[in-house]
Amino acid sequence: MNEVLLSARDLSVRFGGVLAVNKVSFDVRRGEVFTLIGPNGAGKTTVFNLISRIYNPTTGTLSFEDQPLTQQPPHRIAKLGIARTFQNIELFEHASVLHNLLIGRHTHRASNVFSEMFFTPKVRAAEIAAREKVEQVIELLDLQHHRDTMVAGLPYGVRKVVELARALCTEPKLLLLDEPSSGLNVEETEDMAFWIQDIQHELGITVLMVEHDMTLVSKVSDRVLAMNQGEVLATGTPREVQEHPGVIEAYLGSIEDVSSLRRAVA
Numbered sequence: 001m002n003e004v005l006l007s008a009r010d011l012s013v014r015f016g017g018v019l020a021v022n023k024v025s026f027d028v029r030r031g032e033v034f035t036l037i038g039p040n041g042a043g044k045t046t047v048f049n050l051i052s053r054i055y056n057p058t059t060g061t062l063s064f065e066d067q068p069l070t071q072q073p074p075h076r077i078a079k080l081g082i083a084r085t086f087q088n089i090e091l092f093e094h095a096s097v098l099h100n101l102l103i104g105r106h107t108h109r110a111s112n113v114f115s116e117m118f119f120t121p122k123v124r125a126a127e128i129a130a131r132e133k134v135e136q137v138i139e140l141l142d143l144q145h146h147r148d149t150m151v152a153g154l155p156y157g158v159r160k161v162v163e164l165a166r167a168l169c170t171e172p173k174l175l176l177l178d179e180p181s182s183g184l185n186v187e188e189t190e191d192m193a194f195w196i197q198d199i200q201h202e203l204g205i206t207v208l209m210v211e212h213d214m215t216l217v218s219k220v221s222d223r224v225l226a227m228n229q230g231e232v233l234a235t236g237t238p239r240e241v242q243e244h245p246g247v248i249e250a251y252l253g254s255i256e257d258v259s260s261l262r263r264a265v266a
Contacts, residue, residue, distance in 0.1 A: 104169030
């Protein structure tokens with residue numbers, strides 16, 4: 001069994017009188033694709049924001065590689081090896097694809113103002129290494145034709161891929177994907193599934209994903225955790241979770257309603 005990379009224990013978050021996450025626990029194993037599913041408002045993105053250190057848990061703990069994560073400031077998360085994409089794309093629109101990806105290399109910069117000013121051999125070597133890494137990611141995600149294009153001029157689907165590419169340029173150990181198929185058509189979603197599998201198998205990166213598209217979830221996920229109203233409903237393989245009565249009820253209504261629907265369709 002693979003070792004645990006990320007561990008959450010009894011996570012709870014309260015916003016005023018609203019309990020957004022209630023005693024959520026799970027482990028993400030190194031090398032797997034682990035997906036959070038659930039209806040809107042289930043608390044999935046709140047869990048992501050806890051891992052990213054955007055929010056602080058009201059109670060509970062998070063650890064990454066056996067190190068307490070909740071004690072880390074937000075700006076340290078990328079250096080620890082955690083990268084993230086967002087449901088609403090966050091890119092520099094008036095910069096090229098190449099420059100957006102190079103920004104993703106900032107966590108690996110070790111130079112100072114003096115060496116940058118005089119472009120020392122060490123800085124030149126670091127710049128070459130950064131360019132090589134970025135070009136590898138561009139090739140992996142088939143972004144060659146968009147390398148020098150301004151992000152503002154790209155279709156939505158390509159922007160989603162550019163954001164994924166920028167996250168990969170940080171060389172993460174854990175990649176958080178917040179609804180990667182949101183806004184994509186069927187063909188683009190199939191491409192996204194292909195790239196997630198490549199990221200897992202070829203790059204060896206662990207993926208934690210929030211996703212609504214159950215076709216994508218079933219295709220790429222090793223394990224799934226279903227949430228509803230801030231609580232865990234079920235954890236298991238995609239098939240086990242999709243067949244869980246509590247998950248069916250959360251998505252489709254009461255078990256009686258689902259049975260009636262099935263009879264009507266039959």
